[in-house]
Amino acid sequence: METPQIEQLRTACNRDCPDACGLVAEIQNGKVVRLKGDPDHPVTQGFLCHRTSRFLDRQYDPDRIVTPLARQGSDFHPIGWEDALERIARKLLQVRQESGPTSILYYRSAGSMGLMKHVTDAFFERFGPVTIKSGDVCSGAGDAAQMLDFGDEDSHDIFDLDHSQTIILWGKNVYVSQVHLLPILKRARARGAQFTLIDPVWQQTAQLCDRFIQPRPGGDSALALGTARILFENQWYDSNAGSYCDHLEQFQELAYSRNLETWATLADVSVADLEHLASSYTQQPAATLIGWGLQRRRNGSATVRTIDALASVSGNLGIAGGGISYCCKRRGAFDLSFTTGLDQPARAIPEPLLGPGIFAAQDPPIRVAWVSGGNPVAMLPESDRIAKGLQTREMTVVVDSFMTDTARCADIILPTTTMLEEDDLLGAYGHHWLIESRPVTSAPGDVKSDYEITQELARRVGLAKDFSEDVDTWKRRMLQGVSEEGVSLDELRQGPVRNPLAGQVMYADRKFPTPTGRVNLVTDVAAAPPPTTQLRPLLLMALSNHDSQASQWVNGTRNGPAIARVHPAVAQPFVDGGLAIVESELSQMTVRLEFDDRQREDVLLLPKGGWLSDGCCANALIPGEMTDDGGCAVFYDTPVRLLPLPADQPSH
Numbered sequence: 001m002e003t004p005q006i007e008q009l010r011t012a013c014n015r016d017c018p019d020a021c022g023l024v025a026e027i028q029n030g031k032v033v034r035l036k037g038d039p040d041h042p043v044t045q046g047f048l049c050h051r052t053s054r055f056l057d058r059q060y061d062p063d064r065i066v067t068p069l070a071r072q073g074s075d076f077h078p079i080g081w082e083d084a085l086e087r088i089a090r091k092l093l094q095v096r097q098e099s100g101p102t103s104i105l106y107y108r109s110a111g112s113m114g115l116m117k118h119v120t121d122a123f124f125e126r127f128g129p130v131t132i133k134s135g136d137v138c139s140g141a142g143d144a145a146q147m148l149d150f151g152d153e154d155s156h157d158i159f160d161l162d163h164s165q166t167i168i169l170w171g172k173n174v175y176v177s178q179v180h181l182l183p184i185l186k187r188a189r190a191r192g193a194q195f196t197l198i199d200p201v202w203q204q205t206a207q208l209c210d211r212f213i214q215p216r217p218g219g220d221s222a223l224a225l226g227t228a229r230i231l232f233e234n235q236w237y238d239s240n241a242g243s244y245c246d247h248l249e250q251f252q253e254l255a256y257s258r259n260l261e262t263w264a265t266l267a268d269v270s271v272a273d274l275e276h277l278a279s280s281y282t283q284q285p286a287a288t289l290i291g292w293g294l295q296r297r298r299n300g301s302a303t304v305r306t307i308d309a310l311a312s313v314s315g316n317l318g319i320a321g322g323g324i325s326y327c328c329k330r331r332g333a334f335d336l337s338f339t340t341g342l343d344q345p346a347r348a349i350p351e352p353l354l355g356p357g358i359f360a361a362q363d364p365p366i367r368v369a370w371v372s373g374g375n376p377v378a379m380l381p382e383s384d385r386i387a388k389g390l391q392t393r394e395m396t397v398v399v400d401s402f403m404t405d406t407a408r409c410a411d412i413i414l415p416t417t418t419m420l421e422e423d424d425l426l427g428a429y430g431h432h433w434l435i436e437s438r439p440v441t442s443a444p445g446d447v448k449s450d451y452e453i454t455q456e457l458a459r460r461v462g463l464a465k466d467f468s469e470d471v472d473t474w475k476r477r478m479l480q481g482v483s484e485e486g487v488s489l490d491e492l493r494q495g496p497v498r499n500p501l502a503g504q505v506m507y508a509d510r511k512f513p514t515p516t517g518r519v520n521l522v523t524d525v526a527a528a529p530p531p532t533t534q535l536r537p538l539l540l541m542a543l544s545n546h547d548s549q550a551s552q553w554v555n556g557t558r559n560g561p562a563i564a565r566v567h568p569a570v571a572q573p574f575v576d577g578g579l580a581i582v583e584s585e586l587s588q589m590t591v592r593l594e595f596d597d598r599q600r601e602d603v604l605l606l607p608k609g610g611w612l613s614d615g616c617c618a619n620a621l622i623p624g625e626m627t628d629d630g631g632c633a634v635f636y637d638t639p640v641r642l643l644p645l646p647a648d649q650p651s652h
């Protein structure tokens with residue numbers, strides 16, 4: 001028998017990940033049989049992360065939803081698209097007429113990072129404007145810090161690290177959340193660059209580093225200020241810093257407001273750690289890479305601002321191999337002027353408070369909710385409240401490919417395409433390459449993309465004309481600002497292209513787009529309140545892990561209790577591998593303990609992304625609260641304690 005030919009097609013990974021990889025799909029008889037990293041993509045370099053190398057299990061998962069579903073009691077039954085869309089359109093028109101458009105909540109998260117998703121935003125803007133979210137639970141606090149300090153938010157080119165003498169990984173788990181940085185870091189290491197990791201959690205990146213500093217969670221401001229004090233005391237700071245930084249004196253006063261021992265105690269590190277970090281900043285050029293985890297705390301924005309200030313006065317801004325990199329401007333190349341985005345919402349609910357916010361919204365109340373590209377029940381604080389909020393609307397529509405915790409709360413579920421069936425454009429928040437995604441296989445059954453769903457809906461509510469164009473027309477529109485500079489759609493279709501608007505080195509002229517043109521150094525940092533209590537001495541941190549993309553697990557969902565990692569000393573009288581209850585002020589869940597003596601004694605680690613319906617959802621324990629700025633969620637400051645299981649339940 002002849003083996004059918006294998007065809008190779010290129011596309012892009014659209015998951016919420018800094019890497020925005022190029023994918024090569026091998027197709028046999030119309031089916032994707034293998035997925036590889038694109039060897040020709042300069043960042044992907046031919047390999048994929050664990051979770052996406054297993055994506056075909058998800059693509060061909062028999063549990064995938066392939067037809068619209070409507071709620072019937074506690075169950076769902078299949079309905080036709082015509083029926084589903086008619087019901088939704090009728091309801092949208094009815095509530096808009098009766099209560100005004102803000103009685104509709106449109107919540108979109110980052111299930112796909114494709115730019116075409118903004119077209120659906122534009123639909124709800126034109127139909128409404130409706131109620132949307134404000135803030136950003138992913139990176140909001142750090143985004144706000146970068147805008148305040150530098151007037152803009154972008155990063156050095158990822159390959160500029162080839163020039164670094166020192167690399168400071170400030171709260172970054174590269175092995176889990178940005179694996180395509182690894183080849184670059186390993187190359188730097190091989191040529192002798194010095195590495196420091198600062199993370200309250202022991203994680204694999206520590207093995208890549210010359211020094212691992214393990215401060216108390218949220219101790220980073222004290223660590224940065226103690227380090228800055230050493231720079232000032234030894235005249236190791238840039239003597240020119242005053243020419244491009246505002247408030248240098250006040251920042252120096254802030255650093256001098258405590259002695260080194262006090263800063264070290266506040267950060268729970270040694271004075272030697274501060275000295276090490278200070279001297280690292282003098283081994284120039286020193287690059288500071290700030291991770292996304294440390295800003296998901298009460299003082300998250302101020303923390304990032306303190307790190308910004310330290311690195312700024314150290315003289316590493318604006319030089320090759322230096323800089324402060326937090327996020328790359330992933331949308332920077334694209335013209336999205338067809339939507340105002342989050343800028344002028346008619347009404348917004350802060351994303352970290354989505355659960356309570358749905359109930360609190362009055363005049364008009366939220367009557368209809370639309371959720372796409374997100375699983376807020378599993379991924380946002382106060383999971384139970386969000387579930388209840390969605391279940392109690394007159395109509396909740398969820399657009400997804402799987403029966404997630406959120407989909408379970410819907411009245412109508414609309415099945416949608418996976419990334420292998422998508423037609424879209426992407427930028428990245430971890431580098432500057434742009435890429436096109438193209439369907440490499442067709443969607444099963446009658447599954448529609450978000451854009452097709454938007455078009456169908458637009459047709460039924462009198463907005464057909466605004467959304468009649470094909471995807472390529474939208475793509476060309478989004479690329480109009482860069483098409484003259486080598487990124488026309490035709491060029492992008494040949495392969496990834498670097499964003500021509502992004503520089504290699506940020507602020508090489510040491511001019512900053514702030515109101516004064518200078519860096520806005522932080523002058524005041526509120527003392528971090530002790531987040532743990534005597535009653536609940538552990539801080540719950542539910543962090544990214546290899547086996548999932550947020551709530552999208554490699555092996556479907558999790559069975560059995562979630563694994564909670566703790567230092568053995570804090571787990572008396574429990575045993576390694578035994579069961580226990582983790583209790584916060586809000587709720588509790590059963591976990592299986594895994595002892596790890598590399599961890600601090602004040603943290604309890606859970607995987608991010610556990611499902612509520614599996615009893616694994618960390619967010620059910622986490623109260624909704626906003627960071628000091630930027631509307632990020634306080635995910636990692638919830639005090640918890642361990643309790644024994646009730647006597648009638650086995651503990652093994």
Ligand SMILES: Nc1nc2c(c(=O)[nH]1)N[C@H]1C(S)=C(S)[C@@H](COP(=O)(O)OP(=O)(O)OC[C@H]3O[C@@H](n4cnc5c(=O)[nH]c(N)nc54)[C@H](O)[C@@H]3O)O[C@H]1N2
Nearest residue numbers: 171172173177198201217218291292293294544545549550
């Ligand atoms: N495998 C996998 N990869 C992912 C994701 C996933 O779910 N799974 N999620 C993606 C998403 S949504 C995003 S936003 C990105 C980034 O995803 P993140 O998970 O935010 O990745 P990091 O930037 O590595 O930040 C996490 C690190 O911050 C540390 N951290 C927490 N609190 C503190 C603190 O107070 N101080 C310091 N110094 N460090 C602290 C944590 O211990 C952890 O090592 O990655 C993406 N990559």
Ligand SMILES: Nc1nc2c(c(=O)[nH]1)N[C@H]1C(S)=C(S)[C@@H](COP(=O)(O)OP(=O)(O)OC[C@H]3O[C@@H](n4cnc5c(=O)[nH]c(N)nc54)[C@H](O)[C@@H]3O)O[C@H]1N2
Nearest residue numbers: 109110111112138372373374375379399542550551608635
């Ligand atoms: N406790 C705790 N909570 C956290 C975090 C944490 O570190 N700790 N991290 C936070 C962070 S950084 C983030 S970014 C959020 C992520 O939160 P979410 O964005 O809600 O993450 P996912 O669970 O990946 O949900 C994405 C959903 O979109 C669906 N999807 C994929 N592609 C498409 C598409 O093209 N169209 C549509 N309509 N749907 C699609 C997927 O099937 C999936 O169900 O979680 C936050 N929550």
Ligand code: SF4
Nearest residue numbers: 013017020021049052
């Ligand atoms: S999830 Fe990230 S690392 Fe994995 S394939 Fe997608 S873009 Fe690459």
Ligand SMILES: [Mo]
Nearest residue numbers: 016137138139
């Ligand atoms: Mo995120």
